[in-house]
Amino acid sequence: MMETRQFVAIGLALALVIGVAAVFLASGDPDGLESTALYVQDEKSLTGPSPEDGDPEAVGHEGGMEYAAPMPDYTMGDEAGKTGEVIAVVAGTILALIIVFGVGRLVAASKH
Incomplete structure (x- = not known):
């Protein structure tokens, strides 16, 4: 079980690093x-x-x-700037992870 948690933690960390880097590297x-x-x-x-x-x-x-859209173009408004973009990317990544785990649990529960 610990290996799965480590895998998920490393995957989440990589997704966040890539997402945050994209805020500063992506074209507008x-x-x-x-x-x-x-x-x-x-x-x-x-x-x-x-x-x-x-x-x-x-x-x-x-x-x-x-x-x-709640966060159009991965922003939280023009006044938030890059900080808002980083928050939007982090929130979206974590929300996607929660949705995937929720669906996974529902599918697993329906098989039992």
Whole structure:
């Protein structure tokens, strides 16, 4: 049992180190994956203005479902700066770990 705990602790530590480092190393510009997702969802065209340019007509989904992300773009608001980004990454990593362990326990309990 101790080996599993050590494995999880080392994995969590590595995930946090990578996540926190990414805050300082990642580009603030939308990447190709995000741009492609916007194109596939018809929220952006290959030519002309895009949602990133702040053009409301480029979004293209009038009356669609909208929601506010709790930590959009892994931030806690512009005033929090890099500290807010680090907190968002740490909180997201720990939340993901809790969800995975919770689902794992439910699956294990259903097999017994």
